[in-house]
Amino acid sequence: MNAASLQSFLAMGGYAVYVWPAYGVFFIVLLIDWLAPQFRRRRLLRELRARMARQGARKERASSPSPLRGEGWGEGPRLP
């Protein structure tokens, strides 16, 4: 494909103003739709790991003989 035919392809017979934005919207919207759940999944796992780390730390503290904090602090309220 030479430069002139590429230019005529991009010009879309004079309708480039309508055709390319339409394709742009198509790809941008679908890209957002594709990325959103992946970020969400990563965030959920990160939060879960943080919660597990907190719970693990709490359990260790509960098992160690500390007179101030040992009682009634076993499992915190679990987030939904």
Place this chain on the structure above:
Amino acid sequence: MLDTRRPGLVHACMAVLRRDLTLAWRQRGDMMLPVLYALIVTSLFPFALGPESALLRRIAGGAVLVTVLLAMLLALDAMFRSDIEDGSLEQLMLAPQPLALMMGMKILAHWLATALPLIVIAPLLAGMLHLPGAVMPVLLAALLLATPLLSLLGGILVALTAGTRRSGMLLALMLLPLCVPVVIFAAGALAAAQEGLPWIAPIAWLGAALVLAVVLAPLACAAALRIALDS
């Protein structure tokens, strides 16, 4: 003995209706708010569009319809609100009477308390916009059929949002797709009447839709309520 402990169906319906109407009557001020809102909105149209009576006459029917619809939407949010807050709705769900019938009665009470005042002042609103007197009966017929439809559809949606805390904008978003056909047919009847064309067909469609909604909407409302409040 048994009769006094388990009142008949008609008795129970009347009790729900009377209770809701009494509550509405005690809050007369709240009842007048949608009416006031409709008056304000209608009086804004001439300011925005200019006082030419030819233009106002042309838009009068549609403007009154949309104004009444918006005023009803304003009151919709409160349909079951107090009943959910004080727990009486859950009592109603546990009652031996069919929930759908009870919900139908509650919707009827809500329609009587909010839509009827709006229908009463609708001729005044239409007059402010110079709607021809000959079209007035069609406007009233359209409103008498369209407002109960909106109340019934709204009842389902309010039941769906019963478990959430705030629902004002959400209700508007959900009601819009449902009320499009109602508005089209009601406004269609008005437009036909204004042009001197036969207007009975759209009114008949509205009537048919209302008959369907009277049967199905309370059932859907009860089902929605059971889903939304079941935990």
Place this chain on the structure above:
Amino acid sequence: MANWIPLWLHKLSSPPVFYRFAGVLRPWAIALAVLLGLVALYGGLVLAPPDYQQGDDYRIIFIHVPSAWMSLFIYGVMGVAAFIALVWRIKLAEVVAMASAPIGAAFTFITLVTGSLWGVRMWGTWWTWDARLTSELVLLFLYLGVIALYHSFEDRRQGARTAAFLALIGIVNVPIVHFSVVWWNTLHQGSTIKLLGPSTIAPGMVWPLLTMMVATKLYYVASLCSRARADLLALESGKDWVRQIAENEVRG
């Protein structure tokens, strides 16, 4: 209860099994979707001849029409999943119904925007109150209503079931809206625009269109897998299998 459901389907509806299944299916679906999409774009943008009436402007059809099909197809899938979720209370059906809604809304939005861009040139206006356009707009509001209702509940499962009910109401509503707008248009005698008249479409235009349709369907499958996986993790975050996934990912 589920005697008539084939066993594997029953097994698949368990969240950990579906999570793994979706994880396997997802890369294949997206790879095929991208591949077919590129083929369709090449066929549509380069190989297909310009339309003798509309010139090159008609090339919007290759994304507009598949998106419009998808907007309806996804609503159908959502409706079926919503029905299953309400009747049999299967958690996976709730997840599928709620994961479909944003994808459907995305396709509906694309349909409306590309349609307007097409209409500006073809009809001289970017919006007309035609039955199809109005139904599509109503469809967008239905999708948004379902999504908003789902997110307004604190309890996700309850929100999903409630929104599923709204989705079912919407299925009844869409044909009614379409019919009433058709009637309304004949009354007003306004726009007599035909979106796709009985014009014969050249075969060079048909195969890219159909290929794009398959590509969007595959994209939907891939995106649905993605969303369902994330939703399942959120729903079951207290369970052991999710904890194991969280631990494995930190190592890997």
